[in-house]
Amino acid sequence: MTQTHPTTMFEKVWADHVVGQDEGAPAVLYVDVHLVHEVTSPQAFDGLRARKLRVRRPDRTVATMDHSTPTLPRALAVVDPQAEEQLRKLRENCAAFGIQLYALESAQQGIVHVIGPELGLTQPGRTVVCGDSHTSTHGAFGALAFGIGTSEVEHVLATQCLLQRKPRTLEVRVDGKLGPGVGAKDLILALIARIGTGGATGHVIEYRGAAIEALDMEGRMTVCNMSIEAGARAGMIAPDATTFAWLEGRPLAPSGDAWHAAVDRWRALRTDDGARFDASVSLDASAIEPMVTYGTNPGMGIPVTGTVPHPDDAPDASARAALAKALDYMGFVAGAPIAGQRVNVVFIGSCTNSRLGDLRAAARILRGRRVAPGVRVLVVPGSKDVKRRAEAEGLDRVFRDAGAEWRDAGCSMCIAMNGDQLAPGEVAVSTSNRNFEGRQGRGGRTLLASPLTAAAAAVTGCVTDPRTLMGDAS
Amino acid sequence: MIEPFTTLESTYVVLRADNVDTDQIIPARFLKVTDKAGLGDALFSDWRSRPDGTPDPDFPLNRPEAQGARVLVAGANFGCGSSREHAPWALVGWGFRAIVALSFADIFRQNAMKNGLLPVAVPADIHELLLAARELDPKARIAIDLAAQTVALAGDAPRGRFDIDPFAKECLLHGVDELGYLLARLPDIERHESTHFS
Numbered sequence: 001m002t003q004t005h006p007t008t009m010f011e012k013v014w015a016d017h018v019v020g021q022d023e024g025a026p027a028v029l030y031v032d033v034h035l036v037h038e039v040t041s042p043q044a045f046d047g048l049r050a051r052k053l054r055v056r057r058p059d060r061t062v063a064t065m066d067h068s069t070p071t072l073p074r075a076l077a078v079v080d081p082q083a084e085e086q087l088r089k090l091r092e093n094c095a096a097f098g099i100q101l102y103a104l105e106s107a108q109q110g111i112v113h114v115i116g117p118e119l120g121l122t123q124p125g126r127t128v129v130c131g132d133s134h135t136s137t138h139g140a141f142g143a144l145a146f147g148i149g150t151s152e153v154e155h156v157l158a159t160q161c162l163l164q165r166k167p168r169t170l171e172v173r174v175d176g177k178l179g180p181g182v183g184a185k186d187l188i189l190a191l192i193a194r195i196g197t198g199g200a201t202g203h204v205i206e207y208r209g210a211a212i213e214a215l216d217m218e219g220r221m222t223v224c225n226m227s228i229e230a231g232a233r234a235g236m237i238a239p240d241a242t243t244f245a246w247l248e249g250r251p252l253a254p255s256g257d258a259w260h261a262a263v264d265r266w267r268a269l270r271t272d273d274g275a276r277f278d279a280s281v282s283l284d285a286s287a288i289e290p291m292v293t294y295g296t297n298p299g300m301g302i303p304v305t306g307t308v309p310h311p312d313d314a315p316d317a318s319a320r321a322a323l324a325k326a327l328d329y330m331g332f333v334a335g336a337p338i339a340g341q342r343v344n345v346v347f348i349g350s351c352t353n354s355r356l357g358d359l360r361a362a363a364r365i366l367r368g369r370r371v372a373p374g375v376r377v378l379v380v381p382g383s384k385d386v387k388r389r390a391e392a393e394g395l396d397r398v399f400r401d402a403g404a405e406w407r408d409a410g411c412s413m414c415i416a417m418n419g420d421q422l423a424p425g426e427v428a429v430s431t432s433n434r435n436f437e438g439r440q441g442r443g444g445r446t447l448l449a450s451p452l453t454a455a456a457a458a459v460t461g462c463v464t465d466p467r468t469l470m471g472d473a474s
Numbered sequence: 475m476i477e478p479f480t481t482l483e484s485t486y487v488v489l490r491a492d493n494v495d496t497d498q499i500i501p502a503r504f505l506k507v508t509d510k511a512g513l514g515d516a517l518f519s520d521w522r523s524r525p526d527g528t529p530d531p532d533f534p535l536n537r538p539e540a541q542g543a544r545v546l547v548a549g550a551n552f553g554c555g556s557s558r559e560h561a562p563w564a565l566v567g568w569g570f571r572a573i574v575a576l577s578f579a580d581i582f583r584q585n586a587m588k589n590g591l592l593p594v595a596v597p598a599d600i601h602e603l604l605l606a607a608r609e610l611d612p613k614a615r616i617a618i619d620l621a622a623q624t625v626a627l628a629g630d631a632p633r634g635r636f637d638i639d640p641f642a643k644e645c646l647l648h649g650v651d652e653l654g655y656l657l658a659r660l661p662d663i664e665r666h667e668s669t670h671f672s
C-alpha cells in the first residue's frame with residue numbers, strides 16, 4: 001500500500017473537485033450543486049443572454065423564492081412591484097433555461113439553505129454554491145459549501161465551475177458538553193465573540209470535538225450557517241451516523257445499493273488522524289452560557305447573564321470607537337446587565353434557526369404561556385415542509401395560543417425585504433444571524449439569540465435567561 | 475469586459491470604521507433591482523441621510539471635498555457580511571475605483587475585483603499616513619499603481635506594496651473577466667464530469 005500523507009476533510013473534497021489549475025492561476029473548481037434565488041441571480045441570467053450562453057447543467061441547478069417573498073397568506077399581493085418583478089424574472093429565467101424552480105406555490109418552497117438539505121441535494125463530499133453568504137450552512141453535511149457573488153453565479157451557470165484559490169484550514173474544536181438551555185446558536189455566538197467577525201477570514205473551518213458530534217443535524221446547520229459571521233469561507237462537519245440517518249430517504253438522496261455505496265464513500269471523507277490544520281481554536285462547551293449580542297456585529301456577544309461591555313475596556317482606539325458607536329446605536333449603557341433590557345419584537349426564523357427543532361425549542365417556552373403585552377412575535381418556518389411538520393405536531397397552535405404570528409416560509413424579518421421589518425428604534429430579539437445596523441429595518445436594533453432565548457424574551461418582554469423558564473420542563 | 479485598472483491618482487474619502495458591512499454599503503431594501511444601474515445613489519444610504527431623509531452634512535461622502543474622489547479609505551475587515559455584489563456595484567456606481575483598507579472580507583474582495591474595483595489592503599503605517607495626510611489637507615491625493623503594486627501620496631515616493639492575486643491582477647490590468655478563461659476550459663470540465671461521482 002502506498003503511504004499517503006494524512007489530509008483534512010476539506011482537502012479531500014477540494015482535491016476531488018479541482019478540474020485543473022494553470023501555473024499562477026486559481027484552480028478551476030467543479031460545482032456539484034448550484035442553488036439560485038431571486039435577489040442575486042437576475043443580472044447573472046442577463047449576462048448569459050448577452051453572451052448568448054446557455055445554462056450548462058440545469059440538472060445541477062435548483063432555484064427557489066425566499067428573500068423578497070411575502071410570508072403572510074399567499075393570496076395577498078407581493079409587497080411591492082419591484083419585488084414582484086424580481087420574482088417574475090426568476091420564473092422567466094428558470095423556464096427559459098430549464099431550471100427546476102420551487103416557486104411560491106410549490107410544496108417544497110422555502111429558504112434556500114433549508115430546502116437544499118431537505119430535498120437531499122446537500123450531500124457529504126459535494127461542492128455547493130449559491131449567491132448567498134449563508135451557503136456555509138450546507139457544510140453541516142461534510143459538503144464544501146460557500147457563498148458567491150452574482151458574477152460568479154454567472155460563471156457557474158455558464159460552466160458549472162468557479163475560479164478559486166485554495167483557502168486555509170481552521171480547526172475549531174469544541175470539547176465537553178453543552179449545559180441545559182444552551183444550544184448550537186449559543187456555541188457559534190460564543191465562538192464569534194471569541195475570534196471576531198474577521199477571525200476566520202481566508203479559512204474553511206472544520207468543527208470537531210465531542211460537543212459538535214453530539215449536535216443533531218439542525219444544530220450542526222446552525223453552527224455552519226454562521227461560519228461566515230466569523231469571516232470564514234465555509235464551515236464543515238464530518239458526516240457520521242447522525243448525518244446518514246437524516247439524509248436517508250430524502251427525495252434526492254441516493255437509494256438502494258447506491259445509498260450503501262454512497263455511505264461508504266462518505267465515511268472516507270473524515271479528516272485523517274494526524275492531518276494538520278493551518279490554525280486551531282478550542283472552546284469548552286460546558287463553559288458556554290446562553291448568548292445574546294449587545295452591539296452591531298455578530299462578534300459583539302455576551303452571556304445573557306453578563307453586562308454590556310465598557311468602551312474603555314476595549315483593546316485599542318478603533319475598537320473603542322466601534323463599541324461606543326454600537327452602544328449609541330443600540331441605546332445601551334455600558335455596564336448595564338443585558339438581561340432585563342426591554343424588547344418590542346421577537347423574530348423566530350431565518351436560515352439559522354427556522355427548522356423543526358428550533359420551533360420545538362421555542363414552543364417549549366411558549367407552551368401554556370402568553371406573549372408579554374406590547375410585544376410582537378413572528379414565527380416564520382424555514383420551509384413549507386417545516387411548516388407542515390410543525391402543524392402536524394400542533395406547534396402552530398402553541399404559537400397562536402401564546403399570541404404569536406404564525407407565518408408562511410421565507411427569509412422575512414431576517415433581511416426585511418418583504419415588508420416584515422422593525423420600526424426605527426425598536427428592539428428585537430432575533431434568531432437570525434446578523435445584527436448590523438438597519439439589518440431588520442432602518443433604525444431597528446437587533447439582538448441575536450437562540451430560539452429558547454428569543455421565546456423567553458417573547459414571554460417576559462425583556463431579555464431573559466431561558467433557563468429561568470425551563471425549571472418545570474420535563 | 476471590465477474597465478482596465480492601471481494607475482490611479484485621486485483625492486480620497488476617509489471612513490474611519492472597521493467592519494463596514496455590506497448592509498451599510500447598500501441596505502437590503504435596494505436589492506430588489508434586476509439590473510446593476512443606479513445603485514450609486516443608494517451607497518451608504520442609511521449613513522448618508524438622517525432618519526428624516528435629509529442628508530447628513532457630516533457624513534464623509536456628503537462633504538464637498540468628497541465629490542470626484544475615486545478612492546475610499548476604510549478600516550479593517552471592509553465588506554464583511556452578505557455576498558451581495560450590489561455592494562461593489564454601488565461603490566463603482568458612486569465613482570470609486572479602489573478601496574484602501576486594513577483588510578477585506580473574502581467574498582467582497584472577489585466581487586470587487588470582478589467589477590474593476592481594486593481592493594488595496596495596506597499595513598497600519600500606510601493607513602495612518604493616509605489618514606494623517608487627509609487631516610492636514612482635504613485635497614490630499616493618493617497614487618495607486620497596480621502593475622507595481624504600490625500605494626503612495628501623490629508626488630511622494632511609493633510608501634508600500636500591496637498584495638494582490640497575480641491572476642486577478644492580470645485580469646484587472648487588461649480589463650478581462652474570468653468567464654472567458656473558464657469557457658476556454660470546457661474540454662477539461664467535460665473530462666472531469668465523465669470521471670467523477672456526485
Ligand code: SF4
Binds near residue numbers: 111410433
Ligand atoms: S434567512 Fe436571512 S441570512 Fe438566511 S438566506 Fe434568508 S436573508 Fe439570507
